[in-house]
Amino acid sequence: MLKLEFKDQRQPGVWLVESVFAIGSDSKNHLVLDDSSVSEKHATITLEGPHVYLADLNSFKGTFVNGQKVTERFQLRAGDVIKVGDVELEISDPKARTSTASSAGPRKKSDWTMTALSGELKGKAIPLHGTMVLGRSEKCDVVINDEHMSRRHAEINLRDGVLRIVDLNSSNGTRINNVKITEKVLKPGDKINFDQLVFLVAGPQDYKEAQLGEDEEEATVFRMAPMPKAKPQPAPAPVAAAPKPSPAVENQVSAKQESSGLALKIGVIALVIVAAGVAGAFFYLK
Numbered sequence: 001m002l003k004l005e006f007k008d009q010r011q012p013g014v015w016l017v018e019s020v021f022a023i024g025s026d027s028k029n030h031l032v033l034d035d036s037s038v039s040e041k042h043a044t045i046t047l048e049g050p051h052v053y054l055a056d057l058n059s060f061k062g063t064f065v066n067g068q069k070v071t072e073r074f075q076l077r078a079g080d081v082i083k084v085g086d087v088e089l090e091i092s093d094p095k096a097r098t099s100t101a102s103s104a105g106p107r108k109k110s111d112w113t114m115t116a117l118s119g120e121l122k123g124k125a126i127p128l129h130g131t132m133v134l135g136r137s138e139k140c141d142v143v144i145n146d147e148h149m150s151r152r153h154a155e156i157n158l159r160d161g162v163l164r165i166v167d168l169n170s171s172n173g174t175r176i177n178n179v180k181i182t183e184k185v186l187k188p189g190d191k192i193n194f195d196q197l198v199f200l201v202a203g204p205q206d207y208k209e210a211q212l213g214e215d216e217e218e219a220t221v222f223r224m225a226p227m228p229k230a231k232p233q234p235a236p237a238p239v240a241a242a243p244k245p246s247p248a249v250e251n252q253v254s255a256k257q258e259s260s261g262l263a264l265k266i267g268v269i270a271l272v273i274v275a276a277g278v279a280g281a282f283f284y285l286k
Contacts, residue, residue: 002052002078004031004045007088016052021045023084024057037061037085045076052076052091061085066139068151075168077133077155111204112163114156119146119197126199131157133168134194148172148195156186163203165192 005013014031022029026040033042039059046053054074056063063070064083076082078093112128121144132141137151144153150170157164163186167174172195176184186192188203 001093002076003092004082004089005092007081007090013092016045016047019047021047033084033087035085035087038087039085042084043070046073054082059085066137066151068137073169075152077131077152079139112158113202114192114199115202117191117198117200119144125202128156128158128163131155135168135170144194144197146194146197148197153194154192161204163187163201170194 002016003013004016018030021031022041022044023031023033023038024040024042025033025035025038029041039057039061041057042059043054043056043063046055052075054063054065054070054076055072056070065074065076065080067081067083076091078091080091082089082091113125114128115125116122126142133152133155134140134142134144134149135151135153136143136145136149140152150168150172152168153170154168154174155166157166164183165174165176165181165186166183167181173180175181175193176186177191178193186201188201190201192199192201
């Protein structure tokens with residue numbers, strides 16, 4: 001949880017617990033600043049999950065963060081100095097400060113770096129650890145003095161071996177491998193573009209192996225299904241043979257055939273005899 005503290009210690013600090021925290025000289029604000037330079041409704045601080053944003057409410061003397069006038073929503077970080085009129089406030093994170101104070105010994109060497117491929121820092125490798133703000137302002141963790149950089153351009157965060165970059169509403173934007181992003185998890189070999197400035201990300205040697213192991217567990221493997229074996233076709237059913245007639249039936253059929261043949265022969269002979277008789281009678285009458 002973040003806290004607003006007065007640089008001149010004129011009042012006790014105030015915890016940012018409201019989703020919309022109002023600042024001004026009017027008594028209805030969450031933080032009342034009794035100062036002639038402060039408007040009745042001067043500014044608001046909005047909490048959106050882990051992010052904190054500051055907005056000026058068209059105050060007559062303006063609102064500034066780290067010396068830069070706020071003209072639109074500005075994302076705040078611990079350590080930022082806010083000037084409301086002539087009153088200076090500082091965003092603090094007591095929990096993080098206690099954690100930092102309790103951690104003794106030198107900082108462990110980081111396995112992650114970003115190396116400048118262009119600009120004034122060309123060839124310089126920058127170790128990456130914790131949370132680091134990159135920008136043109138002298139108060140950034142990594143100062144990149146280039147006209148293409150915003151005062152607070154981007155934030156890089158390394159936690160539990162995962163490196164993440166967040167664009168801080170910069171004027172020229174942040175691109176990873178030529179794709180514009182607002183937030184992105186980085187991996188070794190990625191190229192960070194701040195307009196014309198390019199940085200190459202390098203990570204631990206075993207990073208790829210670890211990533212491949214996770215991918216293999218989560219990936220869906222598509223394989224060609226085996227062709228089904230052709231099933232043997234059943235042999236056609238044999239055509240039933242006509243039943244063979246019994247001997248008695250065969251004798252009857254044979255007898256009928258013989259009888260028909262004999263009758264035919266007799267008919268032919270009778271026809272010949274009749275024809276001969278007719279021919280004789282015709283000859284006799286003539």
